[in-house]
């Protein structure tokens with residue numbers, strides 16, 4: 001790296017930078033509710049029907065339709081969509097709280113659809129944990145005992161589980177409240193207990209189903225920051241469901257957008273904003289401040305004759321907002337360089353086009 005090159009913000013774990021083995025691999029997953037649900041995924045005719053027609057013809061709802069994705073180690077994978085798009089059904093299928101109708105969910109080399117009761121128990125106790133919108137805390141147990149509950153089920157000794165619970169209580173910022181009861185805590189604090197409980201067993205994957213949707217906006221922002229901080233500290237793989245785009249962009253390494261049970265698009269925030277797959281996604285991302293999400297990769301242009309090529313260098317994944325000052329301050333275009341290779345250049349004009357919302361022919 002040359003001295004003038006600004007370090008690009010680290011992407012936290014896209015599949016490309018992992019060793020290639022996803023933590024969870026979902027293949028052609030379907031969940032159909034209703035009579036003889038099994039026949040729907042295999043039938044080209046029924047698959048082609050919209051929600052209403054399918055219901056009229058078969059009495060079935062296809063909540064998850066042919067969804068495929070991989071979650072990389074350490075990634076925060078967000079599933080986003082409007083209410084009713086199938087997010088909760090999808091995430092529940094991943095842990096078999098709901099039985100999938102067809103498809104595969106591969107974890108540790110095996111399809112969890114084939115897991116027997118014993119394996120499933122092990123998965124739920126040791127490998128996965130879930131945080132829901134409704135905290136599900138036990139009202140007659142103190143914070144520390146709520147947090148330790150899963151460890152108790154595992155048969156951990158009292159001393160050991162109390163020590164572990166205390167550790168995660170501190171990790172989520174609840175030190176001093178160990179002996180409180182849930183109803184003595186605010187909603188945000190109760191959700192911290194939920195987080196601590198999910199972390200206590202040191203799971204491989206944390207599943208969140210709209211955990212902050214019921215919280216006030218400011219508390220919600222605190223909790224989002226808390227998840228980011230925890231993710232940095234414990235580096236867990238997370239699957240996070242939300243209907244809120246700004247939450248998705250803030251937390252997600254990648255985001256899968258669902259509509260009517262299907263995947264509309266799956267990509268990084270800058271991919272969704274820079275290259276929306278269709279009008280539905282375009283509408284979703286319309287009000288996103290583009291400079292906060294797009295990276296230099298999206299706005300650079302090839303150098304032309306007469307462009308000075310001795311300007312400062314930046315990486316392609318630097319967010320436009322972070323590059324604005326450097327680009328405007330330089331008296332020549334900034335070079336976008338990756339691994340010593342010149343990818344393009346960015347001048348004042350490209351930057352100002354984003355700030356004014358004019359780039360990319362918009």
Ligand SMILES: Nc1ncnc2c1ncn2[C@@H]1O[C@H](COP(=O)(O)OP(=O)(O)O)[C@@H](O)[C@H]1O
Nearest residue numbers: 033061063081082083084085086087088089090
């Ligand atoms: N147990 C069920 N029986 C029948 N339909 C269901 C059931 N659970 C969910 N659905 C339907 O599946 C669709 C997706 O629901 P859900 O997964 O809860 O969406 P989201 O979490 O995105 O709001 C909705 O149309 C919902 O009515």
Ligand SMILES: [Mg+2]
Nearest residue numbers: 087088089210
């Ligand atoms: Mg839901």
